[in-house]
Amino acid sequence: MISPADGHTPLTALVVQGITMDFVGLRALENVNLTLRQGEILGLIGPNGSGKTTMINVITGLLRPTAGRIQADGADITGKPPHKIAQTGVARTFQKVKLFRELTVFENVKVAAVSVGMPNRRAKEQAWVALEELGIEAWSGRIAGTLPYGHERKVEVARALAMNPKFILLDEPAAGMDEEESAALLQILTPIPEKKNLGMLIVDHDMNLIMRLCNRLHVLNYGKTIGEGTPEEVRRIPEVVEAYLGS
């Protein structure tokens, strides 16, 4: 098992140190350490309720951790408001898609570039690039609320990419997609981290997708880390097999 908290915090990484998150009567995360390096794809997996989404919410500032520290690219982002964290280069998508329903697809993506501080012209260009990346530029004029479900997910990924992030956290990007759609999405996502030199964290239940896509895995169970490493390494950890893979 690789330990990320070895004293060296790499500068071009998202580093989560000793994060604990308590809700009333429930410890959702307990002393979790996690490092997401630029250029890699890290899978965050675990059974339902193991704290995966909570971790993304803590990193993106929607939840304030009870204890621990988070650094993005060397800057301390612990307890900062969500928009500040976004502006330091951390993007995300949601398990339940949250598009701006009354805006067009183009506006949905452009507003992300605008909000992280790009001037109008650059934001427009950036939005087109992101739409093309996902292959959805043909929908640019449609009102987002009228899109079919599978399309919504792609718009959300494009929106996150338009921020030109250093780190992107995808919460079940293939949820609700059929096999064909999720394979197509996989093809789009795989080359992005290397091409854009960004760190991609993926939460998903589809083990097939996770094993093929990720360079490294981080396994949570009841809010605690029970395994970490390459897919092959993780597969051999008895606790992981018992808690997750075996079932």
Add this chain to the structure above:
Amino acid sequence: MKDKPASTATRSHIITLLILLLPLIIIAAVTKLIGNVLFERVVITLFINLILVLGLQAFMGNSGILSFAHIGFMGIGAYASVLFSMAPQMKKLALPDLPLWLGHLQLPFLPSILIGAIIAALIAAVVSFPLMRLSDASAVITSFALLVVIHTILVHWKTVTNGPQTLFGVDRYTHLETSMCWAFIFIALAYWFKESSIGLQLRASRDEREAASTIGVNIILVRWQGFILSAFMAGLGGGLWAHFITSFSPKAFWLKETFVILSMLVIGGPNSVSGAVVGALLVTGAFEGLRGLENQINIAQILPVQLIGLTEIVLSLTMIVILIKRPLGIMGGREFR
């Protein structure tokens, strides 16, 4: 590929603006042709109401937060502009307790209404900042509380408002052309704001608050900017109205006006500038039509009793039906194009 969509977008914005301006030009031209003073008064009121609706749209439509305070800022703009435009001799009669420097001061119409609008915007900037973190019901209730505060101050600050009594002696500067030009400017201003980067971020925060914050939108800041612009527009509408009606009391900036402006926006559809224009035109049309009908019924004595309040009741019922059938108003958040 990358340039085309942008230029078609610009063209469609211009088309939208032209479609919105056209009916106003026609109405103004017809009014000139008819030359009836009463009809002209109705049309000027329509244009001023439109300005107020557009001001409300700039905040409420883009942020999704209902604000009751709007007409309060109209009142501030009305009283503040009059303090600068009124002739010193008149001030001695109407507002004898004014501080000397203000009592002797007289500015032309345009700077007066602009100063009035700026004062409304500054007050909005100071008082609204802490309110901008509120959403939903608590935001609505605090905005109503703000209206009550402003109203109470207008009623009791006798030195500058003449208290609850009517303030008289205001010169008439707002004519048909003036109000039409300002309506044009405000349509363009509301439209520009909606499409601006602040307006875009505000609309994103309206649709999905959490998602907006995680893409980098500083929600409190963009709401605040929208609220200040909205108060500026309301203040200017107030200044125009004061110099049209020429004598008024704080009662004018209270629930009745609030309800009229709000119903125009809700019926037309708050999420688009087209909705604001359609709402103002339709409600004014319906209002005047119903009032005429009410008068006719009473004069002809068709009913055994006097008919009172038909206009308000029909308007309220319309609003209820619209809210049930089309929660986003007649325009449903879309623009003409």
